[in-house]
Amino acid sequence: MKVAKFGGSSVASGEKFKQVAKIVTSDPERRIVVVSAPGKRFSEDTKMTDLLIALAAKVQLGEDYMNEFGQIVDRYREIVTELEMSTDILSDIMANLQSIIDIHKHDSFRLLDCIKASGEDNNAKLMAAYFNHLGHEAYYVNPKEAGIFVTDEPGHARVLPHSYQEIEKLKERTGILVVPGFFGYSENGNMVTFSRGGSDITGSILAAGVKAALYENFTDVDSIYSVDPRIVKNPKEVKEVTYREMRELSYGGFSVFHDEALEPVYKLGIPVCVKNTNNPSAPGTFIVPKRKYSDTPVVGIAGDTGFCNIHVSKYLLNRELGFGRRLLQILEDEGISYEHTPSGIDNISVIMREHQLTPEKEERVFSRIQTELEVDELFIERDLALIMVVGEGMNSSVGIAAKATEALARADVNLEMINQGSSEVSMMFGVKSEVVPKAVEALYNAYFNNVYSISYTNS
Ligand SMILES: Nc1ncnc2c1ncn2[C@@H]1O[C@H](COP(=O)(O)OP(=O)(O)O)[C@@H](O)[C@H]1O
Ligand SMILES: N[C@@H](CC(=O)OP(=O)(O)O)C(=O)O
DSSP states (O other), X not given: OEEEEEOGGGGSSHHHHXXXXXXXXXXXXXXXXXXXXXXXXXXXXXXXXXXXXXXXXXXXXXXXXXXXXXXXXXXXXXXXXXXXXXXXXXXXXXHHHHHHHHHHTTOHHHHHHHHHHHHHHHHHHHHHHHHHHTTOOEEEOOHHHHTOBBOSXXXXXXXXXXXXXXXXXXXXXXXXXXXXXXXXEOTTSOEEEOXXXXXXXXHHHHHHHTTOSEEEEEESSSSEESSOTTTSSSOOEESEEEHHHHHHHHHHTOTTSOTTTTHHHHTTTOOEEEEETTOTTSOOEEEESOOOOSSOSOOEEEEEEEEEEEEEEOTTGGGSTTHHHHHXXXXXXXXXXXXXXXXXXXXXXXXXXXXXXXXXXXXXXXXXXXXHHOOSEEEEEEEEEEEEEEOGGGGGEESHHHHHHHHHHHTTOXXXXXXXXXXXXXXXXXXXXXXXXXXXXXXXXXXHSOOSSOOOEEO
């Protein structure tokens, strides 16, 4: 049995629905289909999820929302019309949206989450109806019915372990099962979404639950490339990448696959294949437990913005018992998670996602660090980006770091931070956000086009 997830770009129009149906029905193993909400039809288009967020904002403000409501229904109408299906389903979609608004209009968080989830929910109903329209046995399966239970953290849900036993029961069902991506149900029955791009997570949870032979993730590119194709034109395709490498690359900014989506499948060793809905015969990229990496120690280079760094220094910090713990405790008390903590003898930096540090939190955190830890120096650096050079083969190669620093120096990129974890599967560079494109391009040229002088050898 295979689980096939189709991203927003693969279900953005009636034409794309037809392509999805062709792909699914061409392989009887493709029994579980996960769909996102309709994505962009062209680069300036707006994703359904963003239209829904705009609708929720209007409702929250108590303003007239008929324009946003109309745009959402029109997107579905366009698909239904292109598919030459009955427009009756549009009344169901309108009734569903209106009832979410009526039930949750006084609870902003819940309203936003349920409206966001409706994008995939209504699209899955439409996809199942389309399979039926073509004469196939297919069912819309709500995530509650499928057994996807999650924590009650709107916009950040995590799967609850007992889900997997429930999901396994789907194996007994017949026909094509169409499950909406992006959300599950909390124990008390609320619809709760994963973070943005989270339909990838739904597909992975289902693949793990039914112990699928393969989790296919259909998108709009022929493969995962060694660098974001929006930064470097026609980059090298990646044929195989390990779970560990992919986790680092997704975290580092490869938006093609959600960075939390590997956890469910990697424990069971279920392979993932990223494929193109518009070119399904292309082999795609396989994400696997192990790969041969002797010829390509570096598999990819990723960059992501939106970080900041709180830097503290204190004379004889290294002798002060519990300093790091107390510093991180202050952040924990404010509900802030940190990403990295590079440190020197008398200083430590805490790198975190910038959006977590609201002005009020920043004021409290700074005042507590100052008074409780009595530091000599305390400042924040904003607009930071992290660039990751990733590859399992790096730990047995000499000269990899030298090549990176040479390339960055020649591209006139100032390094704010260098970090290499003990796993040696990645190297991380902190840079200012605005230099990400040139830094990534310089690194790509260094590793994949060999334009710089330093070369590396196997140790
Ligand atoms: N390294 C990469 N390899 C391939 N695509 C990438 C990479 N980094 C970023 N992308 C972008 O990810 C896009 C696909 O992800 P996304 O838009 O979320 O697709 P979907 O609509 O299928 O969920 C591609 O069109 C591409 O622009
Ligand atoms: N529609 C949601 C979830 C998702 O996974 O979408 P996509 O497959 O288009 O990345 C979002 O935009 O975040």
